[in-house]
Amino acid sequence: MIKHHLSIDIETRSSVDIGKAGLYKYAQSPDFRVLLFAYQIDTFPVEIIDLACGETIPERIKRMLDDPGVAKHAYNAAFEWYCLNRAGYKTPLEQWRCTMVHGLYCGYTAGLDATGKAIGLPQDKQKLSIGKALIRYFCVPCKPTRANGNRAWNQPHHATEKWQLFKEYCKQDVVTEHEILKRLDQFPMPEAEQHQWRLDVIMNAYxxxxxxxxxxxxxxxxxxxxxxxxxxxxxxxxxxxxxxxxxxxxxxxxxxxxxxxxxxxxxxxxxxxxxxxxxxxxxxxxxxxxxxxxxxxxxxxxxxxxxxxxxxxxxxxxxxxxxxxxGRWAGRLxxxxxxxxxxxxxxxxxxxxxxxxxxxxxxxxxxxxxxxxxxxxxxAFIPSEGHKFVVSDFSAIEARVIAWLAGEQWVNEVFATHGKIYEATAAQMFGVPVDRIAKGNPEYSLRQKGKVATLALGYQGGTSALIAMGALNMGLTEDELPDIVTRWRQANPRIRDLWYAVENAALAVMQTAQPQAIYGLIFALEGDILYGQTFLTVRLPSGRKLFYPKPFLKENPFGKLALHYYTVGQQTRKWEVASTYGGKLTENIVQAIARDCLAVTLERIAEKGLQVVFHVHDEVIIDAPMKTTVEEICDLMAEPIDWAPGLILKGAGFESSYYMKD
Structure with a gap:
């Protein structure tokens, strides 16, 4: 039971460039130090401990760091957790909550400053803008010169005014994090996702x-x-x-x-x-x-x-x-x-x-x-001494998920039997027996059309989607593409219907403010009166939700009423308005469900006492003891998932003494 909440922000120094080498090597440097420790207990005022000037963390706070009855909060909590442990302050990961991750879950961006602005914090609660210069001055080695006495580091006594400002900056980060947390608490993150975050931190630290x-x-x-x-x-x-x-x-x-x-x-x-x-x-x-x-x-x-x-x-x-x-994972470093x-x-x-x-x-x-x-x-990636890599990935997971979600029965039957989805799609599109689409037969050329259609058209794409998927490089001509689109949609009417049902549900929620339940999904408009936040949410079969912040309706460039919301632009990296439609919403939902299938698999692997060292898209790479078999990992991936009855999954894998694409 949680008795207290402790919000923390620390300032540290290291000669390792954290941007290029990452947190873990940064904190492993011999010259790594924690300089400042700012904290807030519940709603009491923020306190700061100046470790660089000889102050020490009070015993009460040290006990709280290791007390399971105290929830520790920080923005990018993996940093605070790892750095404090490296500095000798014992604090177990399972007691930590990451406000940055909670913000990402609710559709916000990763940066503390950007999230504070996007979430609408008052000016006095936002992150101070002077931090970067102060971090460069106190947290990064300086060039030794005759003028600075050939010193490698700027110390607090070298610029006392700057140091006082740095302490205020550290305290303000706690204020900002705490204010963001208050707003996010209205939209709780599932405990299962908290656990997934911890698994990710453990994997990254390993x-x-x-x-x-x-x-x-x-x-x-x-x-x-x-x-x-x-x-x-x-x-x-x-x-x-x-x-x-x-x-x-x-x-x-x-x-x-x-x-x-x-x-x-x-x-x-x-x-x-x-x-x-x-x-x-x-x-x-x-x-x-x-x-x-x-x-x-x-x-x-x-x-x-x-x-x-x-x-x-x-x-x-x-x-x-x-x-x-x-909610998929992204690559770093x-x-x-x-x-x-x-x-x-x-x-x-x-x-x-x-x-x-x-x-x-x-x-x-x-x-x-x-x-x-x-x-x-x-x-260049190799297993630990005496271990091997066991690599396994989901076969055609998005095609499986969208067919399961839409109830496209013939596709589900393909995956339940022979699994040759490209051949079966071509057979369905062109009205030929599937066994004719085999090497040596003239109908085999249809497989390319079935393949590119399966890969490109599931999310309401047209000829441009086929071209982007490489249709022209496969030997197809532009003249053939409209017919492929038409045939694929005729062969997959339930998937086609799914796009429009998803779009209509989103529009109906926005117009009526009433929840809409379709295909095991629940669309809803959620908000809070206190802070004025609003989201369109989509509750997935796993119980996780997708969040679309500050949603509204207006015409899109094609003159059609469409859902608009705020997000981080892929090109601009700024908080801006984006519009969406049925196919794109379907893509978000399908990829999110596929991501949740991977999350279940990561849980199952952890329960076996095995360590995943990284995962890429739908593939897991396990640093496994020699006795571990590919079959047992593939079996784990194929096991039914409680919240997805009828979804047929399959894992395919190999073992190796180094990572590769099999």
Whole structure:
């Protein structure tokens, strides 16, 4: 039973760049210190303890840090929890609540300042804007100079006025966090989600081991490759800096005899190399060099090397609730969500060459060194000593979830039997027996249409969605695409109906303020009179809710009445208005349910005493004892879920001594 609430904010210092290396390595630095400790007990005034100037945390507060009857609150609580434990103050994770995560759950952004403004805090309750400069002054090492007495750190006595201001800044963060919490408490976060957050913090703190020899070899080889390619580019072009667009574009156009290139961006170069156009030999080679020099994925090796901490482990790779609308996890530091795929059949041999720094051997056998290093990035993640990776992911989870939600029975039957959804979709679309869509038969060409339609059209997409999914690269023509859209929608009438039902439910809630229940979902308008917050919420089968803050209705650019709400813009990263429609709402709901299926799986794996080291989309990577089998993990993923009766799930996996795409 909770007796008291303790809101906390600390200020710390470390020579490790937290932005590049992450929280965990930052706090592992030998020069890490907690400088200030601000706290508020219940609704009493905020107090601050100046640890840097010799004050100590009172015994009563130390006891509260370890008291299960005291709920500890902080904005980005993983930081306070980990840093305080590193500094010797025992405080168990299960007693902490993260106000930032609660805000993300309710549809707000991640930053304390931005959330305070979005939530509508009065000016005196908002975060002070002076913090960044003060943090740079007191929390980051300074450059030793003769003028500052060759000191490495600015201490409180070096700028007493600034230090007093810094203490006020720390106290104000507690005020802001506490005020945000008061408003969010009107919309509680399920205990199951609190538990998921704790699992995520434990996973991030545990980290994943990296192959330091492979990273060293890759960075070494990349340096040689970059130097050689640059020298070759200078020889071919005669330019001072052939990597400069301003210099290279005119050269390319002059060699082509026409204005062929407007820029040398990655997509432009890739499109030119994939086209069937014949370029002069030196232009062709220069485009190849440009593509190889443009491989940014090598930066992931640098990110791993920078973030690698105790035990050669990278920690803090995922952000809980990083995908604001659906609650999916997001990647951090190495950005695991967009790792390059590997196609090499001889990964072991290529890894050996890189670890031995055998540049000549790698180039001789594989030719394109940057591409080979890119393909090996996944393999830099390795299990703990005496362990193996067991990797498993959900097969076609979004297709399964949307069919289950909509009641598209023929799709559910496919997943309950042979599982060949692309073939079955093509058969349904074109009225041919599914067994005819097999290699060697003329009907097999229909499988491509079934595949791209399944992947692209589930959320009310049209021809542009097919093109975005790569339909034209599959050999389909633009003329064929409208027919594919029509046939897919005719073959999936219940999914089509789901889009319009979802949209109409959202509009009805906004127009009547009355809840609407459809397909096991509950749409409602929620708000509080005290602070004036309003949300359109969608209660999912799991009990979790999706939040759309400050919703309102107005016409969209197509002249249709549509739901609008506030969110963080993907391009601008600012709090702004967005509009939505049935297909997009359906996408949010389906991806959120798929996310909840993954959350159930993570719980089941934890209950087995196994440690997930990271997960990517619908795939889990377990640092497993040798006795763990792929089958038992796949079985866990396929087990029925209580809140989703009839949803048929399937896991597919493999085991390995390093991470890869199987």
């Amino acid at each position: 980290g994943v081991r990296v192959d330091t020899k492979l990273i060293e070899g890759a960075l070494y080889m990349n340096d040689i490759s970059t130097r050689e390619l640059t020298e070759e580019a200078v020889r071919i072009t005669g330019l001072g800096n052939p990597n400069s667009g301003a210099q290279l574009v005119p050269w390319l156009n002059e060699k082509c005899g026409r204005e062929q290139f407007a820029d040398i961006q990655k997509a432009t170069v890739a499109e030119a190399l994939e086209s069937r156009e014949e370029y002069p030999e030196d232009v062709q080679r220069m485009l190849e060099i440009r593509q190889q020099l443009g491989k940014t994925s090598i930066k992931k090796y640098t990110a791993m090397d920078t973030a690698k901490g105790e035990g050669d482990r990278v920690r803090g790779l995922t952000q809980y609730y990083g995908a604001n609308r659906t 190495v950005q695991m969500q967009n790792l390059p795929r590997n196609y090499l059949k001889t990964l072991d041999y290529a890894r050996g060459l890189v670890k031995r720094k055998d540049y000549a051997g790698l180039r001789l056998l594989y030719g394109n060194v940057p591409d080979t290093l890119s393909q090996l990035i996944r393999t």
